[in-house]
Amino acid sequence: xxxxxxxxxxxxxxxxxxxxxxxxxxxxxxxxxxxxxxxxxxxxxxxxxxxxxxxxxxxxxxxxxxxxxxxxxxxxxxxxxxxxxxxxxxxxxxxxxxxxxxxxxxxxxxxxxxxxxxxxxxxxxxxxxxxxxxxxxxxxxxxxxxxxxxxxxxxxxxxxxxxxxxxxxxxxxxxxxxxxxxxxxxxxxxxxxxxxxxxxxxxxxxxxxxxxxxxxxxxxxxxxxxxxxxxxxxxxxxxxxxxxxxxxxxxxxxxxxxxxxxxxxxxxxxxxxxxxxxxxxxxxxxxxxxxxxxxxxxxxxxxxxxxxxxxxxxxxxxxxxxxxxxxxxxxxxxxxxxxxxxxxxxxxxxxxxxxxxxxxxxxxxxxxxxxxxxxxxxxxxxxxxxxxxxxxxxxxxxxxxxxxxxxxxxxxxxxxxxxx
Amino acid sequence: xxxxxxxxxxxxxxxxxxxxxxxxxxxxxxxxxxxxxxxxxxxxxxxxxxxxxxxxxxxxxxxxxxxxxxxxxxxxxxxxxxxxxxxxxxxxxxxxxxxxxxxxxxxxxxxxxxxxxxxxxxxxxxxxxxxxxxxxxxxxxxxxxxxxxxxxxxxxxxxxxxxxxxxxxxxxxxxxxxxxxxxxxxxxxxxxxxxxxxxxxxxxxxxxxxxxxxxxxxxxxxxxxxxxxxxxxxxxxxxxxxxxxxxxxxxxxxxxxxxxxxxxxxxxxxxxxxxxxxxxxxxxxxxxxxxxxxxxxxxxxxxxxxxxxxxxxxxxxxxxxxxxxxxxxxxxxxxxxxxxxxxxxxxxxxxxxxxxxxxxxxxxxxxxxxxxxxxxxxxxxxxxxxxxxxxxxxxxxxxxxxxxxxxxxxxxxxxxxxxxxxxxxxxxxxxxxxxxx
Numbered sequence: 001x002x003x004x005x006x007x008x009x010x011x012x013x014x015x016x017x018x019x020x021x022x023x024x025x026x027x028x029x030x031x032x033x034x035x036x037x038x039x040x041x042x043x044x045x046x047x048x049x050x051x052x053x054x055x056x057x058x059x060x061x062x063x064x065x066x067x068x069x070x071x072x073x074x075x076x077x078x079x080x081x082x083x084x085x086x087x088x089x090x091x092x093x094x095x096x097x098x099x100x101x102x103x104x105x106x107x108x109x110x111x112x113x114x115x116x117x118x119x120x121x122x123x124x125x126x127x128x129x130x131x132x133x134x135x136x137x138x139x140x141x142x143x144x145x146x147x148x149x150x151x152x153x154x155x156x157x158x159x160x161x162x163x164x165x166x167x168x169x170x171x172x173x174x175x176x177x178x179x180x181x182x183x184x185x186x187x188x189x190x191x192x193x194x195x196x197x198x199x200x201x202x203x204x205x206x207x208x209x210x211x212x213x214x215x216x217x218x219x220x221x222x223x224x225x226x227x228x229x230x231x232x233x234x235x236x237x238x239x240x241x242x243x244x245x246x247x248x249x250x251x252x253x254x255x256x257x258x259x260x261x262x263x264x265x266x267x268x269x270x271x272x273x274x275x276x277x278x279x280x281x282x283x284x285x286x287x288x289x290x291x292x293x294x295x296x297x298x299x300x301x302x303x304x305x306x307x308x309x310x311x312x313x314x315x316x317x318x319x320x321x322x323x324x325x326x327x328x329x330x331x332x333x334x335x336x337x338x339x340x341x342x343x344x345x346x347x348x349x350x351x352x353x354x355x356x357x358x359x360x361x362x363x364x365x366x367x368x369x370x371x372x373x374x375x376x377x378x379x380x381x382x383x384x385x386x387x388x389x390x391x392x393x394x395x396x397x398x399x400x401x402x403x404x405x406x407x408x409x410x411x412x413x414x415x416x417x418x419x420x
Numbered sequence: 421x422x423x424x425x426x427x428x429x430x431x432x433x434x435x436x437x438x439x440x441x442x443x444x445x446x447x448x449x450x451x452x453x454x455x456x457x458x459x460x461x462x463x464x465x466x467x468x469x470x471x472x473x474x475x476x477x478x479x480x481x482x483x484x485x486x487x488x489x490x491x492x493x494x495x496x497x498x499x500x501x502x503x504x505x506x507x508x509x510x511x512x513x514x515x516x517x518x519x520x521x522x523x524x525x526x527x528x529x530x531x532x533x534x535x536x537x538x539x540x541x542x543x544x545x546x547x548x549x550x551x552x553x554x555x556x557x558x559x560x561x562x563x564x565x566x567x568x569x570x571x572x573x574x575x576x577x578x579x580x581x582x583x584x585x586x587x588x589x590x591x592x593x594x595x596x597x598x599x600x601x602x603x604x605x606x607x608x609x610x611x612x613x614x615x616x617x618x619x620x621x622x623x624x625x626x627x628x629x630x631x632x633x634x635x636x637x638x639x640x641x642x643x644x645x646x647x648x649x650x651x652x653x654x655x656x657x658x659x660x661x662x663x664x665x666x667x668x669x670x671x672x673x674x675x676x677x678x679x680x681x682x683x684x685x686x687x688x689x690x691x692x693x694x695x696x697x698x699x700x701x702x703x704x705x706x707x708x709x710x711x712x713x714x715x716x717x718x719x720x721x722x723x724x725x726x727x728x729x730x731x732x733x734x735x736x737x738x739x740x741x742x743x744x745x746x747x748x749x750x751x752x753x754x755x756x757x758x759x760x761x762x763x764x765x766x767x768x769x770x771x772x773x774x775x776x777x778x779x780x781x782x783x784x785x786x787x788x789x790x791x792x793x794x795x796x797x798x799x800x801x802x803x804x805x806x807x808x809x810x811x812x813x814x815x816x817x818x819x820x821x822x823x824x825x826x827x828x829x830x831x832x833x834x835x836x837x838x839x840x841x842x843x844x845x846x847x848x849x850x851x852x853x854x855x856x857x
Contacts, residue, residue, distance in 0.1 A: 076561070076571035077778060079767055080611070106614065107766070119521050121530055127521035134517045141505070163690040163706070188514055200532060206614035208607050210532065259529050268535050268597045270604040274589065277658060283583030285594075289661045303690070331675065335716040336684030340677045367714055367721045369684060379672040391667055395587055407686060407713065410724050416690035419716075420681075 058098070066090070068099050071167060074155075079107040080207075082149065084170030087297075087319065088304040092346070093174050093354040094144070097234045100173035103149055105207030108236040109256060116204075116240050118185075118224070122261035123197060125190025132240050135226055138180040138188075143223065143246070144353040146321045148172040148292050150249035150276055150398040156385075157394045160405075160416045165302040168404065168416060172321070174354035177244050179225030182218050182260070191262045193219060200267045201243055204258035211252045212266035213245065217290075221246045221352075224257065247323030247352040248290040249398070251276050281393025294382050295401035296320035296330050296357070296374035307412025311365035318343070320355045322376035327355040329375040334361070336369030336405060336419045337384070343372070351377075368408040369419060385418065533603040537648035540602065544643035545624025547631035551638075553621050554628045557610045560768070560779050560833050566590075566632040569779070576632040579653065592633030596655045598647065602626050610835055612767030684716040751850060758851025761844045764836070771855040780834060786852050789813050802831035818852075819845050 059066065066089040075081035082103040085095055102108065113132040121127040149171035155161045162168050186193055199218045202210040213222065223244040226233065233239040238255025245252045251271055266272065266288070277285045298318040301307050307314060320327045327349040331340040341359060349355030357372070374382045385402035407417040533539040545553075555564060561572040568574035578588025587594075591601055606622040608614050617625070627642040635653065642650075690706050714721035762771070768780035775782035781794035791811045792803035799807070806829065811817070821828040822845050824838045839845050 073571075077767065106608070106611070107763070119525065119529055120518075121521055121526050127526055128518040129521045129525065130518040137517055138515060159688045160690045162692055188517065190514075202529075202532070206608065206612070208614070261530060261532070263534070265534065267532050267603075268600055269532070270600050270608070273597060273600050273658075274591075274595050279582055279587055279589070281583065283580075283587070283657065285582075285658050286661050286663075287658045289663065291661075291663075293663070331677070335718065335720065336681070338679065338681050338684055338716060338718045340675070340680065366724055369686070369716050373675065375675070378668070380668055381671050381673065381675045383667075383671050387671070394585075407689075417686045418688040420683075420685045420687050 063089075066099060068101060069166060069170075071162065080105050082151070082171060084166045085173050086166050087170050087172065087299050088165045088302050090299070091317065091356070093319070093356050094229060095173035095175060095354075097175065097229055097231070097237065100175065100234075100237065101149070101171050102236040103171070103250065104205075104236070105209050106205050109205045110235055111204065111240065111256060113240045118241065118257060119259045120185060120189040120191070120262075121259070122200070122263050123192040124186075124262055126188075128189045130185070132226070135180060135224060135241060138184050140178055140180050141223065142176060142178050143221075143244075144174065144176045144350050145244055145246045146172055146174040146292075146352065146354050147244075147250045147253055148295075148321070148323075150251060150289070150292070153295075153400040153402065153404075154397045156402070156404075156416075157389070157396060157400055160418045163416045164304045165297055165299050165404075166304060169297045169299075169319075171250070172319075172354075174321075175228040176230070177223055177225040178227035178230075179223035179244060182222040182224055182243075183220075185224060185260065186218065186262070189262075193262075196264070198263050198266055200259075200261040200263050200269075201252075201254045201257060202259040202261070203238075203254045204256040208258075209251070209254055209271055210267065210269045211254060211272055212263070212269065213252060217245070217248070245290075247292060247325075249276065249292055252290065276398060278392065278396040278398050280391075280396060289399055292321075292323035293399065293401045294320070294322035294324065294327065294374045294376040294380050296327075296372040296382055297404045298332070298370050298372050298406060301370070301408055301412065301414045302406055303414045303416055306414055307363065307408065310412070311363050314361060314363050316343075316359040316361060316370065318357050318372050320349070320357055320372070320374040321353065322374065322378075322380070323352060324380065325351045325377040327374055328377050330355075330357040331373045331375075332357075332359040333371040333373070334368045337371055337403070340373065365410055367410055368406075369417075370406045370408060370414075371403050373403055531603075531607055533599045533606075535597040535599045537599065537644065540599075540644045540647055541619040542644050543619035543623050544641055544645075545620050545622070545627050546641040547624075547627040547636060547638045550624035550626070550628025550631070553624050557613075557617070557621075557835050558625065560835055561611060566629055572779075575629055579633075582654070582657065590633065591629050592635060592653055594654050594657070596652055596658055598626070598630075598650050598652055601629065602647070612764065613835065613837065616837070679718060682717065686710055686713045686715075689713075754847050754850040755854045757843075758847035758849070758854075761839070761848040762851055764839075765848075768834070768836075771852070783852055784855060786813050787815065787818065787849070791817075800831055800833045802829045815849055818849055822848065 066086045068083040068085060070078065070081065070083040072078075083101055085101040086099055087095075090096075090099075116132040118130040118135065119127070120130075152171035153168055156168055182199070183193075186199070191197075191199075193215055195215050197215045198212045199215065200210055200212050202208055223246075224241060225244045226241050228234075228237065233242055238253075238257070241257050243252070243254045243257050272287065276289075277287045278289055279285045296318055298316055299305070300315075300317045316332060318330070318332075320330045327345070330343045330345070332343045333340045343357040343359045346356030346358060372382075382401060382403055388400065388402045405417050405419050406414045408414045531539065554562075554566070558566075561569055562575050563569050563572075566575035567577070573590075574588060575591045578590040578593035581588045581593060595601060602622055605625055606617055606619070609617065623642045627636065627640055630636045630642070630650075631638055631640060633653075687710070689710065692706065712725055714723050714725065716722070765780075765783075768778055769783050770776055770778055771783045775784050777794060777797045781797040781799075789812070790807055791813055792799045792805075792807035817828075819842075822839045823842075825832055825834050825836055826838075839848065
């Protein structure tokens with residue numbers, strides 16, 4: 001930099017250029033000119049792909065690692081299994097359909113719209129059958145909702161297990177659904193909608209997954225959805241029609257919805273008795289634990305997203321959600337829960353939808369214990385793992401909404417840990 | 421903010437103009453009557469002006485009131501978020517869409533069974549005959565004694581383990597209602613052949629599962645008549661969601677922001693290092709210890725570890741795989757059709773580079789391979805014998821097997837009923853040949 005003070009005009013200009021570059025980069029000035037700038041690049045000279053080369057586009061090949069992943073040993077067969085949304089590599093709140101987690105009980109089926117039938121029967125004045133075209137003729141609504149599997153984070157009850165937010169928290173997606181309110185279809189059939197009644201909803205696949213939903217919820221915000229994020233549902237998400245049960249566990253969001261039966265009691269199907277019931281320390285189990293409580297997690301940095309740039313300004317980014325309504329606040333701790341700072345919300349959260357939060361920090365290069373803590377409109381505060389375990393033990397499997405901790409070391413490498 | 425002054429200006433100006441004209445006229449000495457006339461006229465004009473002024477005043481007051489009202493409405497609107505997304509009406513309006521469901525249609529789909537036995541078809545089955553049906557249709561995944569194979573569900577045993585460190589949740593130890601067992605087996609099992617069990621077979625299988633749980637004797641007969649009376653072991657083991665009372669009340673309120681803990685230590689590190697696993701690789705157990713990790717206080721970490729590794733770790737980004745060779749021999753359409761048929765086999769068999777033995781052996785290089793010869797797969801006796809005889813899978817033997825598996829190789833564990841359509845057999849064979857290449 002001494003050069004800067006030499007009297008020659010040329011040296012002076014060179015010097016100020018170096019200062020300018022240094023102040024922009026905030027670090028070392030470039031030693032040699034960047035060939036990406038000084039040399040003519042192929043893409044700046046030759047032409048690129050024409051239109052129609054990919055009539056339906058996939059992400060560019062450089063992003064091919066941003067995909068759903070399965071942990072093979074978790075289940076007996078990929079046909080009755082689950083995979084995980086790459087939430088570590090996504091931003092904003094909307095999950096692209098192509099990488100939104102899948103959970104099948106007998107595999108994803110291919111059904112044509114023309115072959116689709118939806119039956120409403122049971123305690124109704126007129127048992128009805130709708131075609132897909134019929135569904136599209138009812139007044140429709142648009143809503144963004146998260147769908148979280150009740151078993152999300154279920155591996156982590158007994159301790160820090162899977163090393164990646166995709167695997168600890170990736171059984172979730174968030175889409176904008178277009179659909180017909182269930183109450184509209186119930187009214188069309190002249191259903192008995194007294195609040196002591198239930199609707200039993202059932203899928204058309206080989207598992208014919210069925211769940212009982214209390215009438216109060218059925219009349220509230222449940223949607224019979226046929227589009228997500230503006231396009232048709234993907235096969236793996238129930239094309240052509242699925243149920244959307246906002247804020248409630250994903251298992252109830254029956255895919256390939258084929259039947260809605262109005263009944264006078266819960267059916268007590270396999271998925272609401274032997275599964276999706278939460279066993280507590282004394283061996284008793286809670287059933288009908290439908291609502292997904294408020295939860296949050298830092299998606300970057302995280303084990304799959306280490307800090308690659310060293311100390312300096314950086315963004316801590318994460319997701320928060322609540323099945324009880326809007327996220328009102330998220331706090332972030334960098335010291336394992338000793339001190340908390342209130343994070344910035346990407347935008348005011350929608351009800352029962354993912355909310356993005358940020359904490360913009362100057363990282364000094366010291367290790368961190370990163371945590372996030374969500375609050376929702378009911379005033380509920382996301383509990384710690386210890387609080388949850390004190391209430392429920394370690395074998396509940398479902399509904400683990402604990403505060404997650406990432407240990408970030410001095411090199412920026414992050415790991416899933418538990419803290420005192 | 422009032423506009424009243426502006427409203428008054430035209431009325432006052434009009435009066436001044438009239439008065440000015442009156443003064444000019446009088447100075448020319450016109451007859452008194454003319455002056456009187458003007459005086460009258462002035463009085464009239466003044467009265468008029470005064471009335472106009474009154475009217476303007478009242479209109480101004482009215483305008484003020486309206487303005488206040490508008491301001492109030494605007495303030496109220498601003499306080500409310502603008503929402504034009506009115507929800508679809510709650511009820512009522514029949515759109516006349518859809519058609520009436522026929523009784524036969526309802527009977528075909530409405531097969532759910534309720535805990536009180538409603539929905540059960542007539543029929544019966546005993547545990548003894550259930551064992552046979554179970555061995556044929558269920559044991560390949562659930563084991564001969566309902567003990568579960570690999571990761572498939574265990575159906576028997578586990579009594580009084582629900583409070584243990586590793587609870588065993590089986591039909592016997594956990595399921596609260598017998599109706600659930602019947603309903604699920606009848607509509608969703610066997611895996612890959614759902615909906616094929618008769619009512620009697622289902623009664624028999626359910627009876628056998630109860631027997632395998634030591635809940636009944638082997639001569640126990642289950643039927644639609646005694647069904648509802650059967651009480652399961654864990655019926656009373658469930659409570660309805662009580663989180664609102666147990667948890668929500670204590671987890672509400674303003675959370676701690678500072679000095680919430682004294683010192684924080686890492687108590688456990690991640691067990692499995694599975695970040696971006698590649699297909700076919702096993703999870704890596706974490707051998708890292710807690711040694712060398714700092715504790716944390718409000719002042720920050722207790723120390724900054726000195727790293728021994730040379731380079732910072734980076735996420736391994738899987739390089740995009742090269743496009744698969746497009747050249748597929750044979751009839752591509754037939755192979756594609758065969759791939760669809762293979763969906764019927766996928767529940768138990770795998771093919772491809774990462775294929776493993778599952779409930780059935782992998783099917784790579786099937787044509788030309790000795791029967792019963794896949795390493796590491798536990799075959800039935802009939803397949804072991806076929807291997808000993810050196811029998812080979814060729815297109816003819818495969819076609820015969822696929823048409824009726826259980827008659828071609830009597831005693832096979834494969835529960836598949838067979839492919840009725842000859843075209844499906846051809847397509848499937850073409851597909852299996854294509855994946856073997």
